[in-house]
Amino acid sequence: MKRETVIVLDFGGQYNQLIARRVRECNVYCEIYSYRTPLEQIRAMQPKGIIFTGGPNSCYLPDAPTYSKEIFELGVPVLGICYGSQLMMHLLGGTVEKAPVREYGKIEVTVDCSSKLFTDVSEKTICWMSHNDYIAKLAPGFAASAHTDNCPYAAMENVEKNLYATQFHPEVLHTKEGQKMLSNFVFRICGCSGDWKMDSFVEQSIRSIREKVGKGKVLCALSGGVDSSVAAVLMAKAVGEQLTCVFVDHGLLRKNEGDEVEAVFGPDGPYNLHFIRVNAQQRFYDKLAGVSEPEHKRKIIGEEFIRVFEEEAKKIGTVDFLVQGTIYPDVVESGVGGESTVIKSHHNVGGLPDHVDFKEIIEPLRDLFKDEVRRAGLELGIPDYLVFRQPFPGPGLGIRIIGEITAEKVRMVQDADAIWREEIARAGWDKKVNQYFAALTNMRSVGVMGDERTYDYVIALRAVTTTDFMTAESAEIPWEVIGRATSRIVNEVRHVNRVLYDCTGKPPGTIEWE
Ligand code: XMP
Numbered sequence: 066m067k068r069e070t071v072i073v074l075d076f077g078g079q080y081n082q083l084i085a086r087r088v089r090e091c092n093v094y095c096e097i098y099s100y101r102t103p104l105e106q107i108r109a110m111q112p113k114g115i116i117f118t119g120g121p122n123s124c125y126l127p128d129a130p131t132y133s134k135e136i137f138e139l140g141v142p143v144l145g146i147c148y149g150s151q152l153m154m155h156l157l158g159g160t161v162e163k164a165p166v167r168e169y170g171k172i173e174v175t176v177d178c179s180s181k182l183f184t185d186v187s188e189k190t191i192c193w194m195s196h197n198d199y200i201a202k203l204a205p206g207f208a209a210s211a212h213t214d215n216c217p218y219a220a221m222e223n224v225e226k227n228l229y230a231t232q233f234h235p236e237v238l239h240t241k242e243g244q245k246m247l248s249n250f251v252f253r254i255c256g257c258s259g260d261w262k263m264d265s266f267v268e269q270s271i272r273s274i275r276e277k278v279g280k281g282k283v284l285c286a287l288s289g290g291v292d293s294s295v296a297a298v299l300m301a302k303a304v305g306e307q308l309t310c311v312f313v314d315h316g317l318l319r320k321n322e323g324d325e326v327e328a329v330f331g332p333d334g335p336y337n338l339h340f341i342r343v344n345a346q347q348r349f350y351d352k353l354a355g356v357s358e359p360e361h362k363r364k365i366i367g368e369e370f371i372r373v374f375e376e377e378a379k380k381i382g383t384v385d386f387l388v389q390g391t392i393y394p395d396v397v398e399s400g401v402g403g404e405s406t407v408i409k410s411h412h413n414v415g416g417l418p419d420h421v422d423f424k425e426i427i428e429p430l431r432d433l434f435k436d437e438v439r440r441a442g443l444e445l446g447i448p449d450y451l452v453f454r455q456p457f458p459g460p461g462l463g464i465r466i467i468g469e470i471t472a473e474k475v476r477m478v479q480d481a482d483a484i485w486r487e488e489i490a491r492a493g494w495d496k497k498v499n500q501y502f503a504a505l506t507n508m509r510s511v512g513v514m515g516d517e518r519t520y521d522y523v524i525a526l527r528a529v530t531t532t533d534f535m536t537a538e539s540a541e542i543p544w545e546v547i548g549r550a551t552s553r554i555v556n557e558v559r560h561v562n563r564v565l566y567d568c569t570g571k572p573p574g575t576i577e578w579e
Pocket residue numbers: 363409410411412413456457458459460500534535571574575576577578579
């Protein structure tokens with residue numbers, strides 16, 4: 066059965082993933098494609114709707130991203146957002162030009178008519194605007210459906226052709242009734258039924274994995290994180306005895322994490338898996354010796370991972386499939402999906418070596434956003450404490466030790482991180498922040514301990530709140546919690562004499578330090 070799909074056509078906007086997530090929150094499946102995707106491909110996907118994203122360009126300039134206007138003739142409803150709205154007008158004969166007044170921020174929008182897009186939306190509603198250009202003249206066949214003080218066409222539509230456009234961004238949370246508008250678009254305009262549900266995802270995945278794998282042997286890379294745990298349990302339910310899970314302890318895990326993973330997935334745990342733990346710590350440290358460039362470290366860790374799996378696979382005998390816990394944001398952020406530039410190559414995707422000794426890689430969570438992975442995990446009966454575990458990057462502490470990695474530095478960051486996590490939990494902040502950890506900076510500073518001068522390392526503590534990990538705010542952890550953690554860290558962790566708290570949001574920072 067074909068799944069209803071809405072396509073997000075990415076023109077380089079920063080909120081492309083958000084749009085897709087918001088659509089999926091309506092239980093409608095949504096995928097992101099670059100504006101370079103040929104029309105034929107889009108047509109073949111038979112989407113229920115298409116959404117044009119925002120973007121940083123001016124659509125009337127010669128090199129600006131554009132699309133064939135035949136897309137409006139497919140008979141598929143289109144919603145243009147910001148740049149997407151301007152491009153729609155530009156392509157269909159309207160006029161876009163530099164706005165006399167630039168609008169930025171939360172702006173009151175007045176809805177002018179009873180539009181399907183604005184069903185149940187208040188007449189005056191706060192929306193997020195960010196544009197330098199504006200639509201000066203509508204394309205023929207369009208009518209204005211909303212305005213602001215400075216923007217005569219804040220929303221417009223051609224009802225007959227099912228074309229809708231908003232100058233503002235309904236996908237960001239600052240647009241108070243944005244989710245309602247997107248839901249109106251997918252249900253009232255595109256006629257979706259909302260068939261994207263986690264129980265059916267799990268059921269369908271199990272069925273298609275069984276079909277694909279047949280009697281083949283499957284090897285699963287288990288890290289103990291949410292993604293690979295959910296992938297492993299999903300695979301185990303699908304192919305049972307044919308699955309072997311290999312857990313590589315690369316020596317870059319959090320303190321005691323290796324043993325914890327073994328306790329859950331090993332022979333004494335609740336799952337019926339073939340579990341193999343490979344203690345490859347030294348091997349990774351040797352490979353990483355002298356390497357300090359972040360992307361290089363990621364690549365080494367990613368490749369070494371695959372090599373270890375290949376070796377394990379050889380010991381097991383013929384292995385047909387390798388499972389990876391790649392999720393949708395990894396795919397998009399690696400530049401595979403939409404238009405996003407590669408900010409960091411992700412361990413699971415960008416860092417994959419060209420040559421892999423397996424017949425095929427299976428990525429059962431490749432289509433899921435993080436919150437969907439968690440829902441799938443609950444659906445599979447995985448306990449809450451595993452499902453709601455904070456994210457931990459594939460390259461592990463390798464990207465939380467700035468510069469060169471040594472066993473000694475791993476020990477320092479592990480100990481400091483364990484203290485930070487303990488103190489955060491003790492203060493009840495573990496439920497209020499979404500990710501928190503310690504990073505070891507590559508900086509040493511002078512201090513004094515007792516009567517002695519020290520020249521030791523500086524630890525940075527991080528705690529962020531975020532809903533999507535694409536943007537984040539530094540959490541305002543009470544001073545006393547930071548203070549207690551600081552004093553414990555400098556007292557208990559050898560060769561650390563100073564602690565900093567990272568106040569940077571994302572953007573401009575990233576959550577991890579490398
Ligand atoms: P950044 O640092 O890009 O992180 O703001 C966003 C989220 O992604 C996690 N992260 C990674 N996860 N492999 C992963 O599996 C990676 O290479 C990687 N880099 C960052 C990070 O912990 C945060 O949750």
